[in-house]
Amino acid sequence: FLRYRIIQLKRNKFAKIIIGTIIILLLLLALYIRSENLQNSHESSNYSHSRFSNQAPVFHDQTLGNFEQATSTNKPGPGEKGEPHHVPSDRENEALQSLSEYGMNMACSDDISLNRTIPDHRMDECKYWSYPEELPRTSIIIVFHNEGWSSLLRTVHSILNRTPPQFLEEILLVDDFSNKENLKKKLEYYIERFNGKVRLIRNSEREGLIRTRSKGALNARGEIILFLDAHCEVGYNWLPPLIAPIARDRKIMTVPVIDGIDHNTWEYRPVYEKDHFFRGIFEWGMLYKEIEIPAIEERKRTYKSEPYKSPTHAGGLFAMDRNYFLELGAYDPGLLVWGGENFELSFKIWQCGGSIEWVPCSRVGHVYRGFMPYNFGELGKKVKGPLITYNYKRVIETWFDNKHKEFFYTREPLARYLDMGDISEQVKLKDKLKCKDFSWFMDNVAYDVYTKFPELPPNLHWGELRNVGKTTCLDTRGHQPPALVGLELCHGQGNNQLFRLNTKGQLGVGERCIFADRQNVKLVVCPLGTVDGPWQYELTNKLLLHTITRKCLSAHPLSDQVILTPCDSNNANQQWVFKPIVPS
Ligand code: UD2
């Protein structure tokens, strides 16, 4: 009996251990499943509009896409089909006057129908995508300051003509304190015909385009916000491909392909051939650049008409989830008027968990002006140095790491001494949103920047380059490359007289380089992907040696040109001094 009891006890004990282990395992499994679920629901509330989630666009080879419009029959007229229009010669004066007032030929624009047709430059594939029937509604925000009447309204008309109405919440016009009579007095009346689809709000003082856009976003009623400049024409079925990706993942910003509209003839020109795909990058002076998409990104797509990732964007035209834009703090409110906001938003999106996609099937035309017809007003007077440098400095001081900041200050040496206002709120936001650092962005997103703009070696010397003999300064005269450089009175302002010589012998000015052959000394586009050059400065005898020809940079004895001549350290025309420019 005793033996039996012992065996039973042993068995019981054994069974208890097994049952206990099973219960513990089951509990652990339940906990794991629960935490997975929590994570998923957290992700879905964060990443997609639950109502629209998981509806991917579908490609059918033969079936026309669900939102393709029948191409409208065309009335003949000036500028129709995006053809160039030439203003009759008796209105030449009007044309010239408007060109100087608006940076675009308004006499030409006024002749062209607000409802004109434009060519369809999309890839053929684009016509065969079907998009979800249910998509979030969009507020299209157009900020403007003293824009031309007909070009502003053609933007509005083109949207109403070529956008499926069920996705268009409103067109929100935001007037940045224009002082032109027609914009001030007539616009309210004009838009009445659109029965509330087009709304107008106004600033009570000049805010600049950046703050005005943030204000537009705050006032918008749509779930999605989409910004356009006030001189655009949207293409066929341009909207669904922009909003479908955002409906699936609210942290995606989408960007259309931006075609060109000639500011003189209003000719509509595709920006590039159908199967070339570019994306937005930057050089170290923060100039916006585009580059063909790297093979790695190409391999991620099944169809060439599908969206692809881009490190940044040009600035003017893009769509986003409105709440996501506001969660990111909208644009940095410290940015002034114009410029750099495209980088601020791009870095913020990528580094804080979102992404940017360029959408080949969405095309929008934009009028690139001949020059900027407005000034920066009172805001521009507030800052020391160029306003754009102020903006860039805010952006790089917030989003770059030390290594990359140094590339900016190497390329823009004056910027180190200029102010940027207070960025503490921006830095706080970056911490709060737990954003990744800039090296992560460079390594994982913008890795192709280095192929065109490698890491910059430090400057050995920078400043204005004074010729001892002539007491004048080397100057690009503001010409576009390739162009001769020459000597001008030293003005101490930098700009066309701000030269840099780096440790690898490159003599640069802005984003350009100084190149010399036996005949000429020229301003050229720096060879992409290189940071070196042939120049060597000898501090003791002040000679600037061109190491390829073994000659020296010299002021022409009889003119204000510069040439290469056999080196002679006793010739004052060959002696140069880098004089640092430090802003007062
Ligand atoms: C580009 C962008 C522009 C903006 C800018 C940098 C494109 C096609 N355009 O220059 O959208 O990102 O780079 O900041 O990518 N405006 C105001 N208030 C102002 C100045 C301008 O409301 O104080 C309006 C202006 O009427 C226009 C828009 O802002 O509708 C953009 O200005 P722009 O067309 O002069 O800029 P753009 O195209 O040279």
Ligand code: MN
């Ligand atoms: Mn513009």
